[in-house]
Amino acid sequence: MDIIKTMAISDLALKPKKNAAGTLGLFFFAAHVSPSLASPQFILSKKCPATGVYQDHEGYCRPIQPYQKGNSRYHGLWKLDEKNLALRPEEIDLGRLLFFDPILSNDQKMSCSTCHDPSKAFSGNRPGLRNSPGLINLAYNPKFFWDGRASSAAEQISAPLTSSIEMANPSVEAVLKRLNAAPSYRQLFASIRPVALKNSEITWSELVGALDSFQKSLVTFTAPYDRYILGDVTALDAAQIRGLTLFRSFATRCAECHTPPLFTNHEILTVGAPGESGAFKVPTLRQIAKTAPYMHRGAFHSLADVVKFYNDGGGRSDQGISGTSTHWHVRPIGLSKGEEADLVAFLHTLTDDSWRPEIPAHVPSGLAPGPSN
């Protein structure tokens, strides 16, 4: 009976509101909710979030990025292939609610955001384990996990859901069973389906689709670096420009692997960072000032330490997972202290301060949304 009631209220709530002004990405909280119903009502936003996407004339969210293929008027090192990347804002918003909802974990205490902290560009430090990689520009990412073992978001998402030291679900079916038992999620998924399928169960591909849409909406190509590259010579100061010049010089070879505009070349390589030998995915450097500690195991606490590590020649490792030894570009550079500082100054220009992912105050399960700490 409660379920039927909730559905009815939800259907009403789902009707689009013409005067849905307000802050981007906010959802609506129904004031009169019976405590027995547990969860408040949610309307999925029809607006694109403030995470580097814009709304096209059909309502889809697309990346704000000036590096289209063949666009020789712009000067990123690497022209991005134009992705047919059109995300539905409602699906992004549903993914966002799921991302912060501990309902996805077996003990109902851990959400995706527990390890992927939005204030740290969705990265996280996990002492004793590999750090959680930041979730930046994943829409352009062909490989997932530090060792690149997954080639799709779907493949990636099932791993933390069922890992015994992460969300610890016995299976993805167990997650789906829990979601299907939650009326709030039943109605939210129903709201983005064709009418004929309104009463279907939530499927694995729908869950992955929502989480994937949210993750793909986390785009950034609007940092001071980009403004500078687009011609705004005031966007960087003198030290930052010196740092950019060093970054792209073959004296350092930084840009060989951290290739603009993504600031990664997606390779799996060995640099010999302390903590674990082997080859790891070249991470993007976008938002890097927010993602300390650094390297796959958090060995360094500041960008200055990372730059010094490379300037001193990196580490040596001959037991890489893919059989690789330290990459042939990693060797002593010979930068002065001032040049090291210039590089660090440049790395800060990759932080996009307009990037404001919205953390929900409530999630449909009624549980406390992450990050829990």
Next chain:
Amino acid sequence: MKCLAVAVSCLIFSAPIMAAEHRVRPGEKIQDTITMASPGDVILITPGTYHESIIVDKANITLRGIIDAGQWPTLDGQGKLNDGIIASGSGFIVESLHIKNYKANGVTTQAADNVVMRHLIVEKTGIYGIYPTLGRNIVVEDNVTFGIADAGIYIGMCQHTDVRRNEAYDNVAGIEAENSHDVLIENNYVYRNTSGILVFTLPELPKKTSGNIIVRNNLISNNNIMNFGAKGAIVASVPPGSGVIVLAADDVIFENNIIRDNSLAGVIIAHHGAIPHMAKDPQVEPNPDRVKVLKNLFYRNGTKNFSDLVVWTRYLIKQIISTGIPEGADEGVIPRGGDVVGTKSGSDLCIYQPESLKLRDTEHFGRCQEEAQANPPRTMLVEASKLPEVSSKNLGEQTYAAICAGCHAVNYQLIGPPVKEIQAKYKDNPQGIVNFAKAPVKVRSGFPQMPPQAYLGDEKLKAVAEYILQMK
């Protein structure tokens, strides 16, 4: 032939833009002129010495030296500066400069298309002399490079590239094509390097293959000098005395070259295992396939005199010190060389008239039937018009998506007002939008003032204003 080549390059690379000319004199900074120049401008550099690292992040810029009574303009890094010139703008042309004493590269382009690097003297740089990377439609011609601690001319991950009429000597490698496609290396004089020409597919780079590379009409001789490559660099493992090395590259053709007096071998066609401690990359196929050695003149390759033995011994000692004893050294301490040397790997390899040559480990090679290619291409360049370009219609849309959309949505307030309000205010008045965007003033309280967008330039601003007014 030269006339034809020049005509082709003019046809391809001339930009239909009103170009201004700027003149730089000694005592002035070339970089200052580039900063104020517009796309399409020509910067003339008068003779004298300039101690600068130059960055060109604009499209269609020409840097041209003026040579006066034998006096060249010289960029001198004095062993302290990292790079001579780095350019990322497409349509970049650099010519008639003497570039020397830089710690990294002499002149490099990064992801620029339609590039000409011509008539340069590049001397004593720490890595490469002339280095286009990740570009398409590249011409490297009429240059002299010497004293380079890696490759004099290095074609890195490029497509459609012609390397012609260059002289490369006293380098570790004369000319190298790495993980590149559609490269013509023609009419070059490559001598007295450790190795003359390298055609490599290297591991752990984002481009995983090499292919369609033609090496013809070159003089490749006496590449026997000591390897002075930096410790740890792959090129430091290149054996002295090698005229040409093909490493793991596919679809490579050699024809009509003169290849003589290279003390180890004229042409080595090798798999990755032949280079000590080469990294493994599961996405790179390590064997050379479909390599054709057509009719060439081979003479006195694989013959060592006393000085070659000294160079070889020093090479071995350096190898052992830096990387340990080479693995799988079945070649022996001083391998027997020849005109063409294989490494028992690779498929569809062939040699024209193999019985006329001194061969080693080429049992798996077949006979090439033809003496020369039937229809050799004149150039690898493609017409510039075939490269995707931005029309003015797209320009407005792309600028909107790249810049404006960060703050403006169509129907609702984001950071700035919605497009619908802008349309109402500036109906039939795109210039009004352009004027406002160049020098915005604060219109309403509660919202941040729009930052000035004058840097975008009139063309982009006009295109985006028109785009905004027709948005639905």
